[in-house]
Amino acid sequence: MFERFGTITSVGVTILNTMKNGWWKILGAVIFTGVLIVGLTTPLRPGIVESSPRVAETGQSVDVKIKAYNSFFADALGLKAWLKISDDHVISAAAIDVISNRDIIATFDIPNTFSSKKAKEKSTLILNSEVDGNIILPNALVIRSQDGGTSQNQWTPFDIDKLHKVDNFRFPYRSTLNETIRNTFFHVAIWFAMFILLIISLIYSIRFLISKDHTLDIKASAFTSVAIVFGLIGIATGSVWAKFTWGAYWTSDVKLNMSAIAILIYLAYWILRTSIKDIDSRARLSAVYNIFAFAMLIPLIFIIPRLTDSLHPGNGGNPALGGEDLDNTLRMIFYPSIIALTLIGIWISNITYRLEIVKEKVMGLY
Amino acid sequence: MNSLKQIGYLIGKEFKIEYRQLISLASVLLFLISASFVCYKTFININGLAWISLFWIIMIFAAINLIVKSYSQGYGSRKLWYYSYYQSSSVFISKLIYNFVVLTFIGLLLWMLMTLFFGSFIKDVSLYSQGFFFGILGLNGLMSFTASLITHSENNAVLMSVLALPLTLPIVLLAVKIHAVSFGLIQDTSVGADVLQLFAIGLLIMGMGILLFPNVWRA
Numbered sequence: 298m299f300e301r302f303g304t305i306t307s308v309g310v311t312i313l314n315t316m317k318n319g320w321w322k323i324l325g326a327v328i329f330t331g332v333l334i335v336g337l338t339t340p341l342r343p344g345i346v347e348s349s350p351r352v353a354e355t356g357q358s359v360d361v362k363i364k365a366y367n368s369f370f371a372d373a374l375g376l377k378a379w380l381k382i383s384d385d386h387v388i389s390a391a392a393i394d395v396i397s398n399r400d401i402i403a404t405f406d407i408p409n410t411f412s413s414k415k416a417k418e419k420s421t422l423i424l425n426s427e428v429d430g431n432i433i434l435p436n437a438l439v440i441r442s443q444d445g446g447t448s449q450n451q452w453t454p455f456d457i458d459k460l461h462k463v464d465n466f467r468f469p470y471r472s473t474l475n476e477t478i479r480n481t482f483f484h485v486a487i488w489f490a491m492f493i494l495l496i497i498s499l500i501y502s503i504r505f506l507i508s509k510d511h512t513l514d515i516k517a518s519a520f521t522s523v524a525i526v527f528g529l530i531g532i533a534t535g536s537v538w539a540k541f542t543w544g545a546y547w548t549s550d551v552k553l554n555m556s557a558i559a560i561l562i563y564l565a566y567w568i569l570r571t572s573i574k575d576i577d578s579r580a581r582l583s584a585v586y587n588i589f590a591f592a593m594l595i596p597l598i599f600i601i602p603r604l605t606d607s608l609h610p611g612n613g614g615n616p617a618l619g620g621e622d623l624d625n626t627l628r629m630i631f632y633p634s635i636i637a638l639t640l641i642g643i644w645i646s647n648i649t650y651r652l653e654i655v656k657e658k659v660m661g662l663y
Numbered sequence: 664m665n666s667l668k669q670i671g672y673l674i675g676k677e678f679k680i681e682y683r684q685l686i687s688l689a690s691v692l693l694f695l696i697s698a699s700f701v702c703y704k705t706f707i708n709i710n711g712l713a714w715i716s717l718f719w720i721i722m723i724f725a726a727i728n729l730i731v732k733s734y735s736q737g738y739g740s741r742k743l744w745y746y747s748y749y750q751s752s753s754v755f756i757s758k759l760i761y762n763f764v765v766l767t768f769i770g771l772l773l774w775m776l777m778t779l780f781f782g783s784f785i786k787d788v789s790l791y792s793q794g795f796f797f798g799i800l801g802l803n804g805l806m807s808f809t810a811s812l813i814t815h816s817e818n819n820a821v822l823m824s825v826l827a828l829p830l831t832l833p834i835v836l837l838a839v840k841i842h843a844v845s846f847g848l849i850q851d852t853s854v855g856a857d858v859l860q861l862f863a864i865g866l867l868i869m870g871m872g873i874l875l876f877p878n879v880w881r882a
Contacts, residue, residue, distance in 0.1 A: 562830060568825055572822055582879065584878070585875045592871050595867075600837075600864075
C-alpha cells in the first residue's frame with residue numbers, strides 16, 4: 298500500500314520536475330495547439346464576393362445582384378442596404394429581395410443629380426443586419442451623371458445609429474485572400490521564428506569566439522540547422538499561398554528570390570562545417586562565417602527588396618503588418634503563434650544539440 | 664614598425680611574389696580573354712543588359728580565380744612568419760589593397776575587351792565608373808575574406824564558389840542596376856542612393872573582414 302503510494306509520489310515528483318524545468322516547452326506546445334485550433338476553426342466575417350452591375354446612371358432604378366460569402370441573409374432580421382458616395386450622400390435600398398443566404402438583389406432608386414459637378418462618382422455598397430453586422434464593398438458601383446432623370450429620391454446624410462453591431466470573434470474577409478488569410482499564423486510567424494533562431498545562433502557564435510567553449514559552437518550550429526528547416530517550411534507555405542493568390546507557385550518576385558538566396562547562404566555554412574576535418578578550426582571558421590553571413594543578410598533582406606517593385610506585402614507600396622491587413626482578431630493569434638514557434642524551434646535545437654554532443658562522445662572526439 | 668609601414672611593406676611583398684610567379688596573373692588574364700572571346704562568338708550581337716550581365720559574371724569568376732590563389736601560393740609557409748612579425752589587420756588590409764589594385768586592373772582590361780568585341784553602350788561614364796569601382800570594392804572584400812576562410816579545408820575552388828556566390832548577389836544586383844542607369848536602359852533619379860548603398864555594403868564587408876580576420880588565421 299505504502300510502496301505503491303511511494304511509486305506514485307516519485308512519478309509525480311518526476312512529472313513536477315519536468316514541468317518545472319521544461320515549462321517553456323509545454324507552453325510552446327500548448328500555445329501552438331491553441332493557434333492550430335483557433336486559427337483553423339474560427340470562421341471568417343461575411344464579405345461580398347461580387348456585385349453586378351458595376352456601372353449605373355443617375356435617375357435610374359438599378360437592381361444590384363449581390364453574391365456574398367459566409368453571410369446569413371435568409372435568417373437576418375432588419376437587413377438593410379445602402380449606397381454611399383460620401384457621409385452626406387447616401388441612399389438606402391428601395392427593396393431587397395432575398396434569394397438565399399448568400400444571394401440578394403437590392404433595388405436602388407438613384408437620384409437625378411449629384412450635388413458635385415463631377416461626371417461620375419464611385420459609391421460604396423453597405424449591407425447591415427442583426428446577424429451579420431456590417432458588410433462593405435468599396436467602389437461597388439460607379440454612378441455616371443445623366444440629364445433628365447425621373448427619380449423622386451434624394452441623397453440623405455448617413456445615419457450611423459441605425460447600424461447593428463455584431464461583436465463576435467471572426468477573422469476579416471479579404472477578397473483575394475479569402476480563407477487563406479489564416480496562413481498569416483504559419484507562413485509569416487515561421488519566418489519571424491527563423492529570424493529569432495538565427496539571432497540566437499549569431500549570439501552563440503560571438504560567445505564562442507570570445508570564450509572558445511566548444512559546446513557553444515555546437516549550439517550555434519544546431520540553431521542554424523533548425524532555422525534552415527524553418528526557412529524551408531516558410532518557403533513551402535509561402536509557395537502554396539502564392540499559388541492561391543497570385544496563381545503560381547514561384548514567381549520572379551524579389552522577396553522570394555532573396556529568401557531563397559538567404560537559405561543558400563546558410564546551406565553554404567553547413568557545407569563549410571562538413572568540409573573541414575579539424576575540429577578546432579571547424580568551430581572557429583564556421584563561427585566566423587556565421588557572423589559574416591548574418592551581416593550580409595541585412596542588405597539582402599532590408600536593402601535589395603526596396604530596389605524593385607514587388608507583389609509581396611511589405612514591398613513596393615504593399616502594406617504588410619499594418620493597415621487593414623492585420624486587424625486585432627488576427628493579431629490575437631499571430632503574436633502567440635510567433636512565440637510558440639520560437640519556443641518549439643528552441644526545443645528542437647536543444648535536442649539537436651544534445652544529439653550532437655552524444656555523437657561526439659560516442660565517436661571519442663569530445 | 665607601425666601598422667601603416669607594415670601594410671606598405673606587405674603590399675610590396677605581395678607584388679614581389681606576384682612578379683616572381685607571373686603564371687597566376689597570366690592565367691587570369693588568359694581566362695578573361697578566352698571568356699570574352701567565347702561570349703563574342705556565341706552572342707555575336709548583344710543588347711545593353713546582356714553586356715552588363717556578362718561583364719559582372721566574367722568579373723565574379725575572374726575574382727574567384729585570382730583571389731583563391733592569393734592565399735595558396737606558398738602562403739602556408741609564409742604564414743608563420745607573418746603571424747610572428749605582423750599584426751593580423753595589417754596582413755588582411757595589405758591583401759585587400761593588393762587584390763583591389765589587381766582586380767581593378769583586370770576589370771579595366773575586361774571593360775576594354777568587351778568594348779572591343781561588343782561596342783560601347785555607356786552614356787554616363789562617371790556613373791558607370793562609380794558602379795564599377797564600388798562593385799569591385801565589395802567583390803574584392805567578400806572574396807578576400809571567403810578565401811581566407813577556406814585555406815584550412817580541402818577542395819578549395821568548389822568551396823569558394825559555394826561560399827562566395829550567394830553572398831555576391833547584393834553587390835552584383837546593385838552594380839547591375841547602377842550600370843543599367845548609366846547605359847540609359849532605365850530611368851532613376853535616385854540612383855545616387857544606390858551608389859551610396861553599394862559603397863556602404865563594401866565598407867560593411869571590409870569592416871567585418873578586418874574584425875573577424877584575427878580569428879580566421881590562427882591555426
